[in-house]
Amino acid sequence: MFTESTVTFIALGAIFAFSFYAVLNAGQLSLGQAGFASVAAYTSVLVAPDPDVVGDVPALLIALVVGAAVGTAAAVVLGLPTMHLRGVFLAIATLGFAEAVRIFLLNAEWTGGAQGMSVPKIVTPAIAWMVLALVAYWFWRSGPTRYGRALEAIREDELAAGAMGIDVGRHRLGAFATAGAVAGLYGVLWAYTVRLVAPADFGFTAAIDGLVTAMVGGTTMFIGPVVGSAFLTVIPEIQRALGVEAGWIRPFVAGLLLLVVILFLPGGLAGRIPRRIRVPNLGGGSGGSDAGSDADGGSTDLRTREHAPRGDVVARLSGLSKDYGGVHAVRDVDLEIHSGELLGLIGPNGAGKTTLVNMISGLVAPSSGEASVLGVTAGRTPVHRVAAAGVSRTFQHSKLFDRLSALENVLVGGHLVTRPTLLRRLAWLPSARRDEQAALTHAARCLRRVGMLDAATARAGALSYGDQRRLEIARALAADPSLLILDEPAAGMNTVEAGELAHLIRSLADDGLAVLLIEHNVGLVRQICDRVVVLNFGEVIAAGVPAEVAADPRVVEAYLGTEA
Numbered sequence: 286m287f288t289e290s291t292v293t294f295i296a297l298g299a300i301f302a303f304s305f306y307a308v309l310n311a312g313q314l315s316l317g318q319a320g321f322a323s324v325a326a327y328t329s330v331l332v333a334p335d336p337d338v339v340g341d342v343p344a345l346l347i348a349l350v351v352g353a354a355v356g357t358a359a360a361v362v363l364g365l366p367t368m369h370l371r372g373v374f375l376a377i378a379t380l381g382f383a384e385a386v387r388i389f390l391l392n393a394e395w396t397g398g399a400q401g402m403s404v405p406k407i408v409t410p411a412i413a414w415m416v417l418a419l420v421a422y423w424f425w426r427s428g429p430t431r432y433g434r435a436l437e438a439i440r441e442d443e444l445a446a447g448a449m450g451i452d453v454g455r456h457r458l459g460a461f462a463t464a465g466a467v468a469g470l471y472g473v474l475w476a477y478t479v480r481l482v483a484p485a486d487f488g489f490t491a492a493i494d495g496l497v498t499a500m501v502g503g504t505t506m507f508i509g510p511v512v513g514s515a516f517l518t519v520i521p522e523i524q525r526a527l528g529v530e531a532g533w534i535r536p537f538v539a540g541l542l543l544l545v546v547i548l549f550l551p552g553g554l555a556g557r558i559p560r561r562i563r564v565p566n567l568g569g570g571s572g573g574s575d576a577g578s579d580a581d582g583g584s585t586d587l588r589t590r591e592h593a594p595r596g597d598v599v600a601r602l603s604g605l606s607k608d609y610g611g612v613h614a615v616r617d618v619d620l621e622i623h624s625g626e627l628l629g630l631i632g633p634n635g636a637g638k639t640t641l642v643n644m645i646s647g648l649v650a651p652s653s654g655e656a657s658v659l660g661v662t663a664g665r666t667p668v669h670r671v672a673a674a675g676v677s678r679t680f681q682h683s684k685l686f687d688r689l690s691a692l693e694n695v696l697v698g699g700h701l702v703t704r705p706t707l708l709r710r711l712a713w714l715p716s717a718r719r720d721e722q723a724a725l726t727h728a729a730r731c732l733r734r735v736g737m738l739d740a741a742t743a744r745a746g747a748l749s750y751g752d753q754r755r756l757e758i759a760r761a762l763a764a765d766p767s768l769l770i771l772d773e774p775a776a777g778m779n780t781v782e783a784g785e786l787a788h789l790i791r792s793l794a795d796d797g798l799a800v801l802l803i804e805h806n807v808g809l810v811r812q813i814c815d816r817v818v819v820l821n822f823g824e825v826i827a828a829g830v831p832a833e834v835a836a837d838p839r840v841v842e843a844y845l846g847t848e849a
């Protein structure tokens with residue numbers, strides 16, 4: 286039923302859509318792909334050898350390699366100054382680049398202007414599908430790796446991804462460069478298919494078409510761009526078969542589909558395909574407590590860190606302050622946190638607890654003073670480096686990667702202790718499989734430690750509030766931290782759940798971890814903490830063992846008012 290050109294154009298459309306998928310999968314919206322494709326196509330046509338001299342396929346191969354390299358280089362050059370932009374601002378900046386390239390090519394003499402340059406037709410359906418297979422292979426194999434999961438984590442929650450030790454800037458640039466390489470391949474294939482390289486083929490409409498194809502197909506499953514392209518490319522064929530000749534039908538249906546996808550299918554058509562992830566069999570049910578042991582094998586392949594001996598200082602805050610305009614959120618706090626200690630941080634609403642832990646974990650820079658944490662100066666060190674030093678945390682308002690499963694969330698948590706497997710997985714080396722298995726086993730153990738192994742395959746966003754809090758702890762534990770910061774972990778839990786959680790937190794400190802616990806449940810803090818620090822209006826008003834602090838008149842006054 287399909288003509289040869291339809292078969293070729295399905296592959297070409299899918300390849301171009303993959304260049305959008307590359308960034309959308311990492312939560313970025315770029316419209317510069319048509320620019321990368323055109324720069325790559327023009328350069329390849331100019332520098333590739335004459336097919337009459339070297340033969341069609343060698344000439345095309347060289348053109349494709351040049352195209353991918355030029356596309357990557359263009360993306361890196363554009364990405365370096367624009368990667369700090371988010372959402373619509375990145376889209377506008379990249380669109381500006383693509384338009385500037387198009388106008389330049391249209392007006393330069395050597396490009397042949399609007400007429401473009403003619404090239405021989407070399408691409409056959411087999412060639413187009415082979416290149417598509419290669420591109421799809423990259424996304425298929427890279428998805429379930431440490432790198433692929435880091436990109437998905439950035440898409441779901443950039444801040445949490447950074448706090449898990451992921452270098453967000455480098456990963457975003459990596460995704461952008463991949464988009465450039467794939468767009469470059471598309472540009473070359475397009476030219477050698479339509480026998481022409483002309484600016485009109487790389488304009489705004491082309492960019493929107495690629496974006497719509499990727500969105501309709503799906504941006505969370507590697508097969509999405511192929512599904513999207515097959516769907517949208519066959520529409521004109523079906524029209525022809527039905528004898529309806531109307532050019533508006535395809536863009537109309539594409540627009541309509543995009544609307545339906547955005548409203549009802551956020552993961553696109555391919556998003557309906559369930560993600561499969563095999564939960565390692567740890568044996569012994571879901572209630573064990575051995576997140577760090579080797580009993581189940583595999584953890585020897587992890588990059589676990591050296592922890593400070595019990596009692597050593599892991600964090601030293603001196604004169605730490607944070608002002609927001611006229612609000613003194615934290616004032617002149619001096620504090621030490623020791624390894625193996627469970628330190629409670631309490632205080633009324635707005636006392637400055639979250640601001641203080643945000644400074645310790647490097648999310649917020651202090652206005653004055655210093656936080657020396659595990660050998661780094663938090664606030665002056667990027668968040669992912671503070672995490673790499675051994676600081677791991679949960680958040681007051683859940684910052685889970687909602688569309689990923691519980692197990693995948695914890696796998697991302699293990700980013701710092703697991704090995705990169707991307708290149709080895711692409712080369713199908715057995716060691717990559719072993720390392721991925723070790724990462725999975727480690728993640729499953731962390732889930733088991735918080736009693737959530739049974740929920741491993743559940744989507745994080747669909748879990749109950751209490752389970753989400755426990756999952757955040759498992760994710761934080763997966764980084765094998767030396768300092769664990771828990772921001773109101775018992776919020777929303779019933780008494781039984783809170784009791785179990787208290788037991789878990791105490792056992793973590795008993796294992797030698799330094800735990801900083803922010804909690805409104807003062808009973809729980811009194812029950813399990815070694816030491817308690819009380820903040821009020823940003824200042825430390827009391828510190829000591831729980832019973833002492835609870836009896837301190839300034840604490841009673843802060844909580845209950847002067848009358849009490």
Ligand SMILES: Nc1ncnc2c1ncn2[C@@H]1O[C@H](COP(=O)(O)OP(=O)(O)OP(=O)(O)O)[C@@H](O)[C@H]1O
Pocket residue numbers: 609612613614632633634635636637638639640641681
């Ligand atoms: N980003 C911000 N911009 C402006 N003011 C802020 C910001 N973050 C916190 N504050 C202010 O700093 C003060 C301390 O807030 P913080 O959230 O640290 O308190 P908290 O003790 O964690 O409170 P809660 O228990 O309600 O979470 C509050 O007055 C708050 O309004």
